[in-house]
Amino acid sequence: MTVRVQREDFDVGAEIAELTRGNPRIGGVASFIGLVRDIADGTGVSAMTLEHYPGMTEKQLATIVAEAKRRWPLEGCLVIHRYGRLEPTEQIVLVVTTSSHRQAALESCAFLIDWLKTRAPFWKVEDTADGARWVAARQSDDDAAAKWAKK
Amino acid sequence: MKLLYFAWLRQKVGLPEETVTPPAGTATVGALIDWLKTRGPGYQTAFADLDIVRIAVNQEYTDRDAAITAGDEIAFFPPVTGG
Numbered sequence: 001m002t003v004r005v006q007r008e009d010f011d012v013g014a015e016i017a018e019l020t021r022g023n024p025r026i027g028g029v030a031s032f033i034g035l036v037r038d039i040a041d042g043t044g045v046s047a048m049t050l051e052h053y054p055g056m057t058e059k060q061l062a063t064i065v066a067e068a069k070r071r072w073p074l075e076g077c078l079v080i081h082r083y084g085r086l087e088p089t090e091q092i093v094l095v096v097t098t099s100s101h102r103q104a105a106l107e108s109c110a111f112l113i114d115w116l117k118t119r120a121p122f123w124k125v126e127d128t129a130d131g132a133r134w135v136a137a138r139q140s141d142d143d144a145a146a147k148w149a150k151k
Numbered sequence: 152m153k154l155l156y157f158a159w160l161r162q163k164v165g166l167p168e169e170t171v172t173p174p175a176g177t178a179t180v181g182a183l184i185d186w187l188k189t190r191g192p193g194y195q196t197a198f199a200d201l202d203i204v205r206i207a208v209n210q211e212y213t214d215r216d217a218a219i220t221a222g223d224e225i226a227f228f229p230p231v232t233g234g
Contacts, residue, residue: 034234050233051157051158052233053155053157053207053210053226053228055210056207056210056226059210059211060210081233081234092234093233093234113234116233116234117231117232117233117234118231119212119231120231120233120234121157121207121226121228121231121233122231122232122233122234123157123158123228123229123231123232123233124232124233125158134158134159134229134232135232136229136230136232137229137230137231137232141234
């Protein structure tokens with residue numbers, strides 16, 4: 001169960017290979033990769049900068065991962081989240097889960113990204129033609145996280 | 152106590168962090184915010200709408216009713232937008 005917060009890019013193939021290496025109990029791997037888009041709410045975005053709260057970010061991500069592990073029988077789990085300046089098409093976040101069967105892997109992966117979006121202390125500021133614009137939190141993200149309420 | 156500000160709260164306050172000694176009797180986050188708002192227009196703007204200010208004490212989410220003490224690390228920030 002690994003959590004990394006870093007400025008550098010990541011290699012999805014290498015990360016998955018590392019997470020699954022030598023573990024014959026894994027029957028399914030699920031992943032989510034978040035990318036920077038070039039448009040948000042109808043406005044062109046030339047770049048974005050992600051700020052975070054060092055210390056609390058890692059702590060919150062570890063708590064979310066522990067909750068996923070409590071709910072599903074996972075073999076492995078990896079969360080990598082980048083910060084700093086990123087341009088469209090760049091990778092922002094990677095969530096990978098592994099389990100004996102697909103359902104646990106797929107569900108826990110969706111849970112992790114939904115909870116991460118509403119709990120991990122990251123903030124995005126976008127560069128647009130009208131200047132810098134802080135991204136506002138979305139009700140749809142809160143709704144997505146809420147559907148995973150205690151079970 | 153150590154205060155941290157992130158995203159647009161940092162810009163409005165004009166500082167990423169500071170160490171403060173609020174008046175004796177400032178026992179909750181809410182009381183701390185009331186005191187901070189007396190310190191200048193930047194703080195007043197930052198804390199104008201508390202519905203969009205999230206609070207963490209010692210890196211755990213909490214609310215304005217939370218008790219605070221001298222050694223705490225208290226962070227103020229907008230709703231998060233990672234992922």
